[in-house]
Amino acid sequence: MSTLFTNIGELWVFDVEAGVSVLREAALVADGGRVAWYGPRAEAPDADERVDLGGRAVLPGWVDSHTHLVFDGDRSREFEARMAGRPYEAGGIAVTTDATRAATDDRLRRLVAGRVREAQRGGTTTIETKTGYGLSVDEEARHARIAAELVDEVTFLGAHLVPAGWDADAYVDLVTGEMLDAVRPHVTWLDVFCEEGAFTVEQSRRVLEAGRRAGLGLRVHGNQLGHSGGVALAVDLGAASVDHVNHLSDDDVEALAASATVATILPACDLSTRAPFAPARRLLDAGAVVAIASNCNPGTSYTSSMNFCVGTAVLQQHLTLEEAIRAATLGGAMALRRTDVGSLRVGARADLHVLDAPAAIHLAYRPGMPLTHRVWRAGEPLTE
Ligand code: NIG
Numbered sequence: 001m002s003t004l005f006t007n008i009g010e011l012w013v014f015d016v017e018a019g020v021s022v023l024r025e026a027a028l029v030a031d032g033g034r035v036a037w038y039g040p041r042a043e044a045p046d047a048d049e050r051v052d053l054g055g056r057a058v059l060p061g062w063v064d065s066h067t068h069l070v071f072d073g074d075r076s077r078e079f080e081a082r083m084a085g086r087p088y089e090a091g092g093i094a095v096t097t098d099a100t101r102a103a104t105d106d107r108l109r110r111l112v113a114g115r116v117r118e119a120q121r122g123g124t125t126t127i128e129t130k131t132g133y134g135l136s137v138d139e140e141a142r143h144a145r146i147a148a149e150l151v152d153e154v155t156f157l158g159a160h161l162v163p164a165g166w167d168a169d170a171y172v173d174l175v176t177g178e179m180l181d182a183v184r185p186h187v188t189w190l191d192v193f194c195e196e197g198a199f200t201v202e203q204s205r206r207v208l209e210a211g212r213r214a215g216l217g218l219r220v221h222g223n224q225l226g227h228s229g230g231v232a233l234a235v236d237l238g239a240a241s242v243d244h245v246n247h248l249s250d251d252d253v254e255a256l257a258a259s260a261t262v263a264t265i266l267p268a269c270d271l272s273t274r275a276p277f278a279p280a281r282r283l284l285d286a287g288a289v290v291a292i293a294s295n296c297n298p299g300t301s302y303t304s305s306m307n308f309c310v311g312t313a314v315l316q317q318h319l320t321l322e323e324a325i326r327a328a329t330l331g332g333a334m335a336l337r338r339t340d341v342g343s344l345r346v347g348a349r350a351d352l353h354v355l356d357a358p359a360a361i362h363l364a365y366r367p368g369m370p371l372t373h374r375v376w377r378a379g380e381p382l383t384e
Contacts, residue, residue: 002031003379004047009358010057013038014330015345021322028058030350033378038344056373057360059325061125061351062306063332063342066219066243066264066293069115069129069151070108070143073099075298079272088225088273090197092299093133093161100133105146112150115296119304123353125377126332126341128293130191132157137179144186153336155189155219156180159199159207172203176210184214189240191219194230201229208237217337223247224275235259241291241335245278246270253279257286262335264291265327267312269301280317280327291331292324307363307371314364321361350379 004027011026015038027044029037037045073096082088100108112129119127129151134140140158147154158175162168180190190211194204198221208218217240222230224244231252234242242256243264256263265278283290292313296304303309306328313324333342340349355362356373363371375382 001049002029002036002047003049003051004029004044005051005053005058005352006041006044007052007055008041008058009055010360011038011344012057012059012325012360013345014060014326014343016330016343017345028344028352030376030379033350033380035344035346035348035350037346053354055358057355057357059123059353059355059360060329060342060344060348061353061375061377062123062328063126063336063338064119064124064294064304064306065128065241065291065332065335066266066295067127067129067304068132068295068297069112070131070147071096071100071133071298072103072108072111073298078299079302082273088275088300090161090193090195090225094164096133096298097135097161097163100143101139105142108143108146109149112146115304116150119294119296120375120377120382121372122305122307123372123375124304124306125351125353125375125382126153126336126338127151128153128155128189128336130155130157131183131187132160134158135161135163137174137182140179141182141186144183148186153189154187155191156183156187156211156216157191157193158183159192159204161193161198168199168203172199172206175207180210180214188217189219190214190216191221193221194233195221195225195228197225201233204230204233205237208233208239212237219243223252231256235261240337243293243295244269245283246275248279248282253282253286253288256283256288262289262291262331264293264335265313265317266293266295266301267309267317268303268305269295271312272301277317280313280319284319284323289331289334290323290327291335292328293332293335308368311364311367315367321364325360350376352376
């Protein structure tokens, strides 16, 4: 079954090989869930079905490469205290861990599914999520299993925080041994929070090396609260992505630019924690690959709105519109080492995010407005 999407005001393709970023007055054909053709509207071939998009802008679906959707409980009081001047500390993770451990499987499944639907309604068609609010063998395995039922990419983050009563090195032994074995059937990635108050560089290295031995791809939470050494570690171990990157030395920026490790910025988290924005402009100018993700979680970024993150990156972090959209699509795909999503080149999965606007600049020009009109994933409508 082929579908011709026509009357597209702006089509953001990111066809790297053909060197095409954006086309105006365009059309696209999806066939068998993949992009079969794109080009000028006047040259569009026939298809079984035709969808007139009324001159709206079309982007590849967002690729949200960093979220923590498996949680229960409320941290709005902590957020309120932060807005009154209290700094963010890693310890809040324990509050969510208690609430999440108390949730039944059915309740957790419902919560995660609801969050995935919410993200999809905002144009996200590929989503990663992490464990990290279980912090015991059984709970981490349970969260990983539930996540794997509902999202595209699952990351094991047993090394999110040292649980109360544990010696840090003994907990790292557990994470790299029994816990890793228990989650392994459900995950493809491993992540570690390399930060003061969480795990040291040496502990993080042990966790990451164990993940690598188990055949998992590597990701790192690094340099969020200070110069943690997480960026250098991620680059050294060839991690796919290092996320947060708020505090970067010149050496960090150079190392990222010379590596295949994607620097993932989390604009909504920077706002919600009142952190200095990650220096995305500096990273791009140096030649690093940048991704934008929502970091949806109850502590530091309770939003899955990639529209908001992209608008913020333009308004506050001085990315051009093209850089920001690329970072939230192709950049996210690169952070997940995926080549089938994040662009609308021929052969890519037909993930279309139709904006209720003639041009994508409206994402920054009309911040906070409900700009997602409709979403298709693999050629099938996700929203009405
Ligand atoms: O990515 N930085 C560590 N982990 C999450 C926050 C988790 C929490 O505070 O609950 C983050 O911001």
